Amino acid sequence: MSAAVFWTAVASMVLLAASLIAWPLLRRAPAGGEAADDVRRAENVAAYRQQRLELEAAHGAGSLEAGAYAAALLELDRRLLADTSTPDAAATGSSNGRALLLATAIGVPLLALLLYRQFGAHGELELASMISGLSAPMAAAERREQLARLVPLLEAQVRRRDPEGGYRFLLARIDAAEGRHAAAAALFRELADLYPDDADMAAQAAQTLFLAEEGHLTPAVRALAERALAF
Template sequence: MNELYIGAFLLTLLALASVLWPMRRRALVDSAATEAREEENVQLYREHHRELERSLAEGGIDQEQYQRLELELKRNLLADQAAIGQRRYQNKGRPLLLVTAALLVVGALWWYLERGSAADVELTRLQQQVAMDNFAAMQAGQQPDIEPTRALIQAIEARLKSRPDNTRYWYMLGRYASQVGDYQRAETGFRKVYEQSPNDPGAASELAQAIFLGNGNRINDEVSFLVDRALEGDSQDTTALGLAGIRAFEARNFRDAERYWLRAVESTPEGAPGRQALMAGVARARSEQGADGAPAPVSDSASWQIPLTVSLAEGLEAPAGATLFVFARQYNAGPMPLAVYRGPVPQFPESIILDETMAMTTKDRLMQEGQIELVARISSSGQAMPQPGDLQGSLGPLDMGALPEQITVKISERL
C-alpha cells in the first residue's frame, strides 16, 4: 500500500511540475516584457513632448495646435498604460490559477485515497497474495502459513470501520476468520451478513456453521433455527443439510440423518472437500439404524443386489474394535464409492449384501450397467478414508450385467 501512495505522489508531483514550470517561466518572461514595454512608452512620450515644445518655440505650430497634439499624446500614453496594466493584472492572476490547479490535483488525490477504492484495490491484492501462497504451500505438500490470512483479516476490519454497511466485507471477514479457526470473528462477520441480508443464499447456514464450530461442534437452539431457515430458502443448501444431519444423528434419528446427508452428497461435486466425510456419515447412520434394531438395509424392492463374501487372509488379524467397510465403486473411475456397508469386524468369512439402499446417491437404478470394483477394508481408526496400517482387499473389474454367482473379496494386504 505504501508503494501505491509513493507512486501516486511522485506521479502527481511530475504532473504538477510539467504544468506549473512552463506557466511560471512564461509568467516571468511576460513580467519582464511588460516592464520593458512600460519603460519604452514613457521614454517615447517624453521624446514626443520635447519635440512638440521645440516646434512651438520655433513657430512650427501655434498654441492651439500644441495643446491639441499634447492632449492626443497623453491619451496615447494612457491607452498604452491601460493595456500594460491589464496584462499585469492577468499575470498576477496566474499564481492564483497555479495554486488552484495544485490544490485541485492534491485534493483529488486526497479524496480518492480517503473516499475512493484504493483500500479495495489493496484488499484485492492481499486476497490474491493469500490465495497464491496457500496454493504454493499445498503444491509443496506443506501447511499454509496463516499469518498472511490474519493480516488480511486485520485489513478487512480496518476497512469496515469506514464501510460498516458493506455486506461483502462482513462476508469476507467471516470466510477468512473461519479458515484460521477464529470462529468468534467468523460469527461476527456472518451475523452481520445475516442481519443485513437474511434472505441471501447461504446467509443463515454460514452463520449456523460458525456458531456450531465456535460452540465446540454442538447444536444449540439458534443453530437449529438457522438450519431450518436456510432449508426453507434452499432445500439443497449443503451446509444446512450437513448440520441438519448432525442434529438428527444427535437425536438418534438415524434415518433422517441419512436422508439429510445423502441430499448433501448429491449436491457436492466429486473431489470437493467434505464429500468423503458426508459419505462416511451416511454409512455411520445406516450402521446405527441396524444397531438400533431397524430393518436390515437389504430391500426386496432394490433394483440391484450384490451378494458377496469377505474373508481374511491367513497371518492377518483384525485389531480389536476395528470397523469393516465394504464398498463398490466404478472400475478405474476414481475412489468415490457408489455403495457402502459399514459395521463392526465380524468372524470371517462374513456374508454381506450390497444393494441400492446403501448407495451414496439417490439416483434410480444407479449400478445396472458398467464395470465395478469391490473393496473390503478393516479400519482400526473407524474412518472411511484409508489410513496406514489398515487391512484391505479388492476384486475387479466385475460386469454388473454378468456377476458371478460366488463373489469373494479377500483382505490380504496391509496399507
C-alpha cells in the first residue's frame, strides 16, 4: 500500500465518522427547552465544517503533510463529538443507530492510530502536536526549549519518511534561524531538486549556501542564484 493511498483511506474513514456524527445532529428539530442546545450544536457543526475546509485547502496546497492532515481531522472529529454530546442525545434514533454511531466515533480514531503505528508513522502525531504548540504564546526560553526538542524529532522523521518535503522545509527554516547555515543549505538544495520549478526554494538554497560559505560567491551559490532568477 502506498503512503498516498494509506492516508487517503484514513482521511476518508475520519470524514465518514464525522458525517455519521453530524447527520443526526443536523436532523434534530428544536423543541422546547432544547432550542438553545440545538443552536449551540448547529454552531459547533458549522465551525467544524469551516475548519475542515481550511484543512482540506492547506493539504491541497501542499502546506500540510498527509500525516498531520489526518491527525488534524481526527482531532476535529473528537472535538465535534465532545462539543455536540448531551445527556439526552442518545434518545434520538434507534438503538442500532446509536451503537453504529458510537462504534464509528470510537473505532475510527482507534483504527487510524493503530494504522499509524503499523506503518511507522505514529511519530507524526507527536510532531503535529509539537508544531501546533509553537503557535501558542510563550516565553523566549520556553520556545527555545521546544525547538530543541522538535529538531531531533524532525531529523528522525526526515530520515524515516518525507516524500513531500514539508518536514525538511521546516527543519531548514529552523536551522537557518539558529545559524546552522550549512545544514539549512543542504536541506534547501534537496528541496530545490524536489521542486525544480519553485524559484523560492532555489533562492533560499542560494542564500543559506552563501552564508555557509562565509559570504563567498562560489560557483554553486551562483548557479542556484541564477536558477532562482530564471523564473
